[in-house]
Amino acid sequence: MGEYLPGNLQERLRELREANGYKSREKLAEVIGVNKTTYSRIENGSTKTISSDILLKLAELYKVPTDYILGRIDTPENTGYDIKELGLSVDAAKNLYSGKVDPRVVNELLINDKFAMATKMMSTYFSGAVAGLITTQNKLLDFSYDILNELTQTGKIPNDKEIQQSKKKLKAAKLPSGHVELDRIQRQLMASIREIKKKVVDEVAEYENNHDLLEYEIIEKVKKEALANPDIKNLPENEKIIVIKNAVIKGIRINKNISDEKMEEIELLIDQTVSLLVQLWKEK
Template identity: 40%
Template structure:
């Protein structure tokens, strides 16, 4: 509660109990909380119930509801049934650079980057037109060609960046796997 700067009253409201219940528990006047209260407290602090009960000093939850993880039912089923290699998925998710790859893919899917490249290409086309409109000297023609050559196909740049970053992640994971041939084969 101190870490999260949460008062007894705020916690009581969030888990739907009386403030006096929290007060008695924290002061040691009672050692009992309902099962539901313990679960709700764990959810408020995003820790395991074992951590709340003091049976472990590790706050990390071991079990998550599919909706808490943001997984679709099909994705969870693929993990649970072994259709995908869980070791590979774990290694990907644990790699800090992989989060960047997922962000880049999201931008690719919503056309954020494509819009930027389209605008950049339009700017190069305008520069080329302006150069040729002023005069037709060989230098102006060459400068216009150079500006035109700087255009990038709208989706090519972000796809290439995504591919390169993803392959860097795969190389890092392979390097981590090192001499573990089974893990390397899985990857």
């Protein structure tokens, strides 16, 4: 579905109802087994709250998280799946949660079309269906070879070069069980890995370019803030520390990816570093 614009409860209820083909509030209320007036009052905003019973019924009907209906999140896809719904074993889930298996790599594999095809091929291979087909094909080849062999031995057909060549082709056409399918699976897996590698390499290159640009913007911001105080050299030591510290902090805040918690740690480090630098300048 993707990501939608922010919305409140009433907006989400209307959007979801219309997107799912329910033209009237009355029809929707009938489908989920709720009083028509009660539902209409919720959607038009006359009632500011929604009961958990109605909320769960709507979430089940629309296949979206309850938080999306409430307007708390903007992504309607349900991300709170039980591991059984995902077909994962407890051990597989533990490996993901513990970081033993890199979740980003798993994620990239799961969204890759070639990997999806490889898993289907593996599923068919593990079921034994491919091996059964190859065995049947080999039996037909053996049967054809035996017929030609019997006909030549009984003199019904001449054992000439053409017949001998046909017998060789029949022998060569036999396949080892599963060998060809394993090769196909391997090729499909390698193709998916190559695609993922290219994607990651491109992302790293983009990140490095953005990172260099961000560093430049931070440095320029710090310089600009520092130059806004031309008499900094003549300021008392404690004021000088405050000016430099604020200039550095304003520069670093350009990076929107730094959380408030992380910024608190950085500010403490900046405070200590600037104080040390000012002390060193003083000694010189």
